[in-house]
Amino acid sequence: xxxxxxxxxxxxxxxxxxxxxxxxxxxxxxxxxxxxxxxxxxxxxxxxxxxxxxxxxxxxxxxxxxxxxxxxxxxxxxxxxxxxxxxxxxxxxxxxxxxxxxxxxxxxxxxxxxxxxxxxxxxxxxxxxxxxxxxxxxxxxxxxxxxxxxxxxxxxxxxxxxxxxxxxxx
Amino acid sequence: xxxxxxxxxxxxxxxxxxxxxxxxxxxxxxxxxxxxxxxxxxxxxxxxxxxxxxxxxxxxxxxxxxxxxxxxxxxxxxxxxxxxxxxxxxxxxxxxxxxxxxxxxxxxxxxxxxxxxxxxxxxxxxxxxxxxxxxxxxxxxxxxxxxxxxxxxxxxxxxxxxxxxxxxxxxxxxxxxxxxxxxxxxxxxxxxxxxxxxxxxxxxxxxxxxxxxxxxxxxxxxxxxxxxxxxxxxxxxxxxxxxxxxxxxxxxxxxxxxxxxxxxxxxxxxxxxxxxxxxxxxxxxxxxxxxxxxxxxxxxxxxxxxxxxxxxxxxxxxxxxxxxxxxxxxxxxxxxxxxxxxxxxxxxxxxxxxxxxxxxxxxxxxxxxxxxxxxxxxxxxxxxxxxxxxxxxxxxxxxxxxxxxxxxxxxxxxxxxxxxxxxxxxxxxxxxxxxxxxxxxxxxxxxxxxxxxxxxxxxxxxxxxxxxxxxxxxxxxxxxxxxxxxxxxxxxxxxxxxxxxxxxxxxxxxxxxxxxxxxxxxxxxxxxxxxxxxxxxxxxxxxxxxxxxxxxxxxxxxxxxx
Ligand SMILES: Cc1ncc(C[n+]2csc(CCOP(=O)(O)OP(=O)(O)O)c2C)c(N)n1
Numbered sequence: 001x002x003x004x005x006x007x008x009x010x011x012x013x014x015x016x017x018x019x020x021x022x023x024x025x026x027x028x029x030x031x032x033x034x035x036x037x038x039x040x041x042x043x044x045x046x047x048x049x050x051x052x053x054x055x056x057x058x059x060x061x062x063x064x065x066x067x068x069x070x071x072x073x074x075x076x077x078x079x080x081x082x083x084x085x086x087x088x089x090x091x092x093x094x095x096x097x098x099x100x101x102x103x104x105x106x107x108x109x110x111x112x113x114x115x116x117x118x119x120x121x122x123x124x125x126x127x128x129x130x131x132x133x134x135x136x137x138x139x140x141x142x143x144x145x146x147x148x149x150x151x152x153x154x155x156x157x158x159x160x161x162x163x164x165x166x167x168x169x170x
Numbered sequence: 171x172x173x174x175x176x177x178x179x180x181x182x183x184x185x186x187x188x189x190x191x192x193x194x195x196x197x198x199x200x201x202x203x204x205x206x207x208x209x210x211x212x213x214x215x216x217x218x219x220x221x222x223x224x225x226x227x228x229x230x231x232x233x234x235x236x237x238x239x240x241x242x243x244x245x246x247x248x249x250x251x252x253x254x255x256x257x258x259x260x261x262x263x264x265x266x267x268x269x270x271x272x273x274x275x276x277x278x279x280x281x282x283x284x285x286x287x288x289x290x291x292x293x294x295x296x297x298x299x300x301x302x303x304x305x306x307x308x309x310x311x312x313x314x315x316x317x318x319x320x321x322x323x324x325x326x327x328x329x330x331x332x333x334x335x336x337x338x339x340x341x342x343x344x345x346x347x348x349x350x351x352x353x354x355x356x357x358x359x360x361x362x363x364x365x366x367x368x369x370x371x372x373x374x375x376x377x378x379x380x381x382x383x384x385x386x387x388x389x390x391x392x393x394x395x396x397x398x399x400x401x402x403x404x405x406x407x408x409x410x411x412x413x414x415x416x417x418x419x420x421x422x423x424x425x426x427x428x429x430x431x432x433x434x435x436x437x438x439x440x441x442x443x444x445x446x447x448x449x450x451x452x453x454x455x456x457x458x459x460x461x462x463x464x465x466x467x468x469x470x471x472x473x474x475x476x477x478x479x480x481x482x483x484x485x486x487x488x489x490x491x492x493x494x495x496x497x498x499x500x501x502x503x504x505x506x507x508x509x510x511x512x513x514x515x516x517x518x519x520x521x522x523x524x525x526x527x528x529x530x531x532x533x534x535x536x537x538x539x540x541x542x543x544x545x546x547x548x549x550x551x552x553x554x555x556x557x558x559x560x561x562x563x564x565x566x567x568x569x570x571x572x573x574x575x576x577x578x579x580x581x582x583x584x585x586x587x588x589x590x591x592x593x594x595x596x597x598x599x600x601x602x603x604x605x606x607x608x609x610x611x612x613x614x615x616x617x618x619x620x621x622x623x624x625x626x627x628x629x630x631x632x633x634x635x636x637x638x639x640x641x642x643x644x645x646x647x648x649x650x651x652x653x654x655x656x657x658x659x660x661x662x663x664x665x666x667x668x669x670x671x672x673x674x675x676x677x678x679x680x681x682x683x684x685x686x687x688x689x690x691x692x693x694x695x696x697x698x699x700x701x702x703x704x705x706x707x708x709x710x711x712x713x714x715x716x717x718x719x720x721x722x723x724x725x726x727x728x729x730x731x732x
Contacts, residue, residue: 010348013297018289025290055474062471068294068314071348 008072011044032150047152091142173301174199176336180308190220194240197267199332215611219583221251226587242280253291257574261320270330293321302338318351319469355485370437379404380442385566387491400428406569411562421449426517433716442487455715526701529628533560544596547584549605551635553628557600579608585623603629613667664695672696
């Protein structure tokens with residue numbers, strides 16, 4: 001089963017290394033990883049897409065929690081918003097193709113972010129399934145390049161990954 | 171004050187009294203500061219010896235062990251020992267020098283990415299970039315190493331940071347918002363556990379290394395309830411090895427009684443252990459009748475990792491047992507004990523006597539001569555299993571061996587660390603001729619610090635444990651395991667270091683040898699030439715289950731179904 005997991009971490013050097021190393025070492029299957037800072041200085045948030053059975057997922061969470069720099073781990077089983085950003089450069093030979101690609105672009109509500117003589121760059125956000133279908137639709141026209149960010153997620157409603165900002169004395 | 175001096179101040183504030191290590195260019199400022207410090211330094215001959223000694227120091231004393239090394243080769247020589255300490259949950263702090271910050275990442279002389287290399291084999295590690303961070307990093311490292319599930323923490327300090335002027339404070343605020351080990355067990359789960367035990371007909375208390383510090387509570391709990399107790403290799407000594415409730419060690423070379431008890435148990439209370447495959451055998455066939463497995467462990471990730479747990483209790487084994495003791499009642503286990511007693515008396519640990527001197531009888535003789543009052547260390551192999559079988563220890567922190575990693579060569583450095591930690595104790599290293607030769611240069615450390623350690627080499631002329639597997643599972647094709655044609659004369663070797671040497675070759679000289687070792691003032695290396703083709707039994711073949719237990723060599727076969 002595919003799971004999307006959010007991890008809140010202290011953004012120390014090598015923290016990503018620790019996380020990817022953990023996946024490699026324990027034989028967990030990591031499909032994608034997206035990282036960015038949060039509104040709290042010093043904290044970053046990571047979205048991981050992982051596949052495995054319940055037992056594996058339980059271990060993934062527990063092993064992530066063991067890392068000293070990990071503050072919180074959430075498996076988004078509850079209602080959540082999931083998004084991925086994709087940039088795709090597609091080959092357009094002539095006017096006819098350009099129009100066909102434009103139809104696809106409109107159908108998916110993608111945006112054109114670069115126009116050149118023989119190619120377009122399109123930008124699309126959506127869940128990963130939507131991006132898969134978008135790329136499938138474009139495939140016949142000749143995809144030159146694809147860059148996907150990997151999925152990010154956030155729970156709907158009141159649930160948050162917030163932590164106390166206070167430091168604790170040891 | 172320079173960074174190096176601030177480091178030592180910080181170590182002193184943690185109560186560090188002894189550091190094991192080996193100097194080098196990238197850690198010279200620290201060694202310079204050490205010259206004026208009241209911290210005692212033990213110079214080893216190889217960094218691996220240092221990290222193992224620090225590990226044993228920690229395990230024998232219950233404090234944090236500390237080891238130091240220089241950059242690159244020095245630090246990399248710590249790798250095996252760090253992995254060993256991680257696998258056996260030992261609190262350790264390793265301090266390594268690194269090249270100056272400006273040279274990091276340039277393939278400088280003696281540079282290695284030590285934090286990168288040690289990431290998977292430490293609980294946590296640090297590369298210190300700012301001299302003023304040193305007190306905080308040291309405070310955090312000791313806290314992380316000693317609390318929760320203990321483990322090794324490495325602090326890598328570039329040389330220029332050691333030399334930089336320290337202007338910070340020692341009154342530090344640790345920055346560990348993600349680190350909050352749970353120590354108190356959940357009251358509801360504790361209640362459920364007690365309930366399950368009360369209803370059990372064939373309960374077993376199974377104890378691992380995570381309960382070494384809970385020996386008092388453990389004894390009280392077992393005596394109150396009357397539960398049969400088994401201790402894993404790492405748990406040996408956590409419960410007295412001469413107690414009537416003790417059934418021995420489970421697993422590959424465990425006792426018949428311990429393995430059968432697990433096989434037939436309906437409720438298992440497992441405390442401070444991680445269900446290593448050397449203990450469970452094939453997990454799918456482990457404890458098939460246990461409808462309730464209660465697992466007490468401080469590391470939540472251990473619970474349910476390998477074996478299905480019905481009552482998970484995350485917490486410190488000592489605190490959990492203390493809580494459990496409040497509700498513990500004497501259990502009615504007479505029928506169960508009749509069965510256990512039968513297995514125990516019918517299949518005690520034993521060996522088939524041969525005309526040659528045998529490892530088992532050497533170990534037994536030392537046990538008898540000392541009344542079991544010693545700290546025992548071992549290498550890895552058959553002699554390790556024989557020591558576990560025939561030298562039952564009665565006190566905690568008294569059987570020091572490499573359980574999880576199975577590291578050959580730990581015997582002598584472990585003995586050094588144990589003797590430094592508990593100088594008043596008799597320390598005996600039961601070693602193999604193979605294992606001993608992996609770290610024998612530490613004889614020099616024994617001599618330098620006049621550490622009265624007794625090294626007993628059970629010389630079977632083989633890498634015995636490997637030979638045993640080749641014997642049983644590879645049609646006796648003894649590929650690359652023969653040592654006797656090239657072993658040194660161990661007694662002479664010891665004498666070359668200035669250590670007394672003893673050699674015993676015949677059965678009739680056994681007692682004389684044992685007495686010579688125990689009577690000697692100062693360190694001894696004693697070589698006992700033992701039967702070359704001995705096997706360790708009982709044995710459950712790798713991946714097998716309790717039912718597959720072999721009690722004797724197939725040539726003299728007696729199999730014991732569970
Ligand atoms: C560093 C290391 N290398 C290899 C092994 C694999 N190994 C396990 S037991 C063993 C043989 C040990 O021989 P010895 O120390 O002479 O002890 P014996 O089994 O003969 O008692 C070997 C090679 C190991 N455990 N550790």
